[in-house]
Ligand code: SF4
């Protein structure tokens with residue numbers, strides 16, 4: 001998983017995975033991956049969280065479910081709407097019926113506190129598929 005994330009970000013190439021090259025049983029998978037990535041392989045990508053305004057209905061699920069929001073915003077931890085003004089760590093809040101990305105800096109997918117995590121809960125739990133994690 002860690003390797004695939006690095007592959008997606010362009011920090012490594014498929015050939016850096018030695019078992020994939022050394023073992024003939026993975027040949028087909030290797031070729032599939034090459035075909036999938038094509039010219040995108042090795043291109044440096046940045047994390048983006050894209051919120052489709054048209055689809056978002058401001059339900060606030062992403063606000064309460066993001067572990068960073070929950071950790072730094074005590075009102076969320078106690079089951080209430082987040083405080084305003086938001087804590088500097090807070091990633092999302094709902095304003096005028098739409099979700100707004102305040103700050104991506106502390107997203108767990110970026111390296112914080114010495115490690116990065118494969119978090120995807122905001123995207124997974126958005127009921128309207130309005131929120132997408134992308135590497136562009
Ligand atoms: S990926 Fe995880 S940490 Fe990052 S914004 Fe989504 S829920 Fe929060």
Ligand code: SF4
Nearest residue numbers: 056059060062099126
């Ligand atoms: S969970 Fe989805 S629909 Fe709900 S506020 Fe967040 S982005 Fe909007």
